[in-house]
Amino acid sequence: MSSIPIRPDVPLGAPHERSDAARNRERLLSAARDLVAELGAEALTMDALACKAKVGKGTVFRRFGSRAGLMMTLLSDSESEFQHGFMFGPPPLGPGAAPKDRLVAFGEGRIYFVLENGELLKAAGAATRNRFDVPATKLSHRHMEVLLREAGIADPWVMAMSLTYALDPERIVDDVRVRGISPTRLADSWRELVTRLLRAA
Amino acid sequence: MSSIPIRPDVPLGAPHERSDAARNRERLLSAARDLVAELGAEALTMDALACKAKVGKGTVFRRFGSRAGLMMTLLSDSESEFQHGFMFGPPPLGPGAAPKDRLVAFGEGRIYFVLENGELLKAAGAATRNRFDVPATKLSHRHMEVLLREAGIADPWVMAMSLTYALDPERIVDDVRVRGISPTRLADSWRELVTRLLRAA
DNA sequence: ATAGAAAGCGGACCATAGTCCGTTTAGTAT
DNA sequence: ATACTAAACGGACTATGGTCCGCTTTCTAT
Numbered sequence: 001m002s003s004i005p006i007r008p009d010v011p012l013g014a015p016h017e018r019s020d021a022a023r024n025r026e027r028l029l030s031a032a033r034d035l036v037a038e039l040g041a042e043a044l045t046m047d048a049l050a051c052k053a054k055v056g057k058g059t060v061f062r063r064f065g066s067r068a069g070l071m072m073t074l075l076s077d078s079e080s081e082f083q084h085g086f087m088f089g090p091p092p093l094g095p096g097a098a099p100k101d102r103l104v105a106f107g108e109g110r111i112y113f114v115l116e117n118g119e120l121l122k123a124a125g126a127a128t129r130n131r132f133d134v135p136a137t138k139l140s141h142r143h144m145e146v147l148l149r150e151a152g153i154a155d156p157w158v159m160a161m162s163l164t165y166a167l168d169p170e171r172i173v174d175d176v177r178v179r180g181i182s183p184t185r186l187a188d189s190w191r192e193l194v195t196r197l198l199r200a201a
Numbered sequence: 202m203s204s205i206p207i208r209p210d211v212p213l214g215a216p217h218e219r220s221d222a223a224r225n226r227e228r229l230l231s232a233a234r235d236l237v238a239e240l241g242a243e244a245l246t247m248d249a250l251a252c253k254a255k256v257g258k259g260t261v262f263r264r265f266g267s268r269a270g271l272m273m274t275l276l277s278d279s280e281s282e283f284q285h286g287f288m289f290g291p292p293p294l295g296p297g298a299a300p301k302d303r304l305v306a307f308g309e310g311r312i313y314f315v316l317e318n319g320e321l322l323k324a325a326g327a328a329t330r331n332r333f334d335v336p337a338t339k340l341s342h343r344h345m346e347v348l349l350r351e352a353g354i355a356d357p358w359v360m361a362m363s364l365t366y367a368l369d370p371e372r373i374v375d376d377v378r379v380r381g382i383s384p385t386r387l388a389d390s391w392r393e394l395v396t397r398l399l400r401a402a
Numbered sequence: 403a404t405a406g407a408a409a410g411c412g413g414a415c416c417a418t419a420g421t422c423c424g425t426t427t428a429g430t431a432t
Numbered sequence: 433a434t435a436c437t438a439a440a441c442g443g444a445c446t447a448t449g450g451t452c453c454g455c456t457t458t459c460t461a462t
Contacts, residue, residue, distance in 0.1 A: 016429085018427085018428055018429075018438095018439065018440065019428065019429090020427070020428065020439095020440065020441080021428095021439080021440060021441095024440085024441085045417080045418060045419085046418075046419065046420080047417090047418070047419090050442090050443090055441080055442080056440095056441055056442030056443055057419095057420085057442070057443065057444095058420095058421085058422085058423095058440090058441060058442055058443070059440075059441055059442070061419090061420065061421080062440070062441080066419080066420075067418095067419065067420090153393065154389075154390075154393055155386065155389065155390045155393065158376070158382060158386060158387060158390035159390055159393065159394065161372065161376060162367040162390065162391075162394060163367075165366045165367050165369050165372045166363040166364075166366050166367050168366050168369070171362065171366045175359070175362060181359060185356065185359060186359060188355075188356065189355075189356045189359035189360055189363065190363075192354065192355055192356065192360065193360065193363060193398065196397065196398045196399075197394065197397045197398055198397075199397075199402075201400070217409095217459080218409095219408095219409060219410065219457080219458055219459075220457095220458070220459095221409090221410065221411080221456095221457065221458070222409080222410060222411095222458095225410085225411085246447085246448060246449085247448075247449060247450080248447090248448070248449090251412090251413090256411080256412080257411055257412025257413055258412070258413065258414095258449095258450085259410090259411065259412055259413070259450095259451080259452080259453095260410075260411055260412070262449090262450065262451080263410070263411080267449080267450075268448095268449065268450090
């Protein structure tokens with residue numbers, strides 16, 4: 001067969017990924033997952049990754065751009081799942097419930113999501129100047145913005161930003177792991193925040 | 202004269218600062234201020250500072266502990282002033298006004314404070330694992346906590362944490378400088394947040 | 403004045419993210 | 433099959449925050 005191979009996720013007309021590139025990407029991803037599983041995301045160094053994947057350091061950076069980029073790639077599956085939940089899933093997280101209830105559910109979901117992927121998220125956010133250029137972050141922000149607008153907030157864009165920072169991964173992880181606040185308590189406080197913010201005048 | 206020299210700010214019984222240490226501290230502080238003025242806080246490297254102050258690198262770290270520590274030292278004057286404002290100054294920022302109004306004023310004040318000292322604050326917060334171990338941050342948090350408790354919030358400690366992150370220096374600076382949001386708009390949104398959060402049921 | 407102790411000093415050294423560029427290799431056109 | 437080109441590669445190199453430890457200075461007790 002001489003047909004063009006199917007490459008999902010590659011924008012039409014993208015210049016074709018070379019076979020060695022594909023192979024190295026697999027090796028890197030696999031090695032990275034191993035290292036994270038065995039030492040934790042925080043302890044993963046780019047040198048160690050390159051070495052374990054039997055690849056030059058330049059290749060690692062060519063592929064992921066930065067340490068943060070690597071962490072984002074590692075996160076993308078879980079992240080997509082969470083996104084799917086609030087965009088298409090059943091209410092109250094998904095469409096169909098009142099904005100207030102969706103926001104409460106969103107925050108709760110986010111808290112538990114962060115606690116499951118905390119190391120990766122911290123590593124992804126910490127390194128570079130892209131804390132907010134991450135597509136996933138943009139999407140979450142936009143989601144909250146829409147809900148806040150529906151609920152009659154005057155400046156939903158800025159308010160969504162405030163709430164985004166209130167749910168900052170570092171904040172959540174440190175509250176729970178360093179300052180000993182239970183996830184439930186965080187979720188309850190989030191509920192109080194959203195409830196008071198959005199109740200009718 | 203053989204009397205003990207007066208050393209304000211040094212806790213009683215502190216082990217006495219040696220004269221060479223004092224001299225180097227002055228040199229370092231002065232050099233650091235020069236470098237910040239001339240290149241900006243972001244571009245200040247510890248090597249350059251040591252070099253400019255004619256001091257070994259070890260001395261720099263002995264004195265300030267880390268880059269973040271240095272930035273905090275550089276900030277401490279402005280920070281004290283702001284603290285004095287919300288603790289002892291005239292209402293609505295200081296005592297005497299309703300908690301809601303004090304919180305609104307606090308956030309506004311904080312926004313403008315951050316915009317004046319943004320580079321330093323970002324540099325102070327970014328480097329180490331002490332984002333919340335900073336005394337100044339603790340004090341701000343405690344201040345908000347007290348106001349929120351007075352206003353009937355169920356879990357003022359956690360809520361104060363949410364608001365602390367909503368006022369994160371990086372968030373404020375990037376909103377204004379990268380995303381083009383005006384300080385006024387930020388302040389208005391903060392007012393909306395606090396007003397809705399604290400209005401009577 | 404002197405000696406001893408403790409604090410301070412300096413700069414070589416380390417770890418790690420990220421860059422650079424000469425070399426290799428996969429795909430392609432002939 | 434061959435030659436050509438653009439992409440990919442690898443690892444030496446740079447920048448920078450932070451550590452270590454043997455040497456020096458200051459202070460104090462005698």
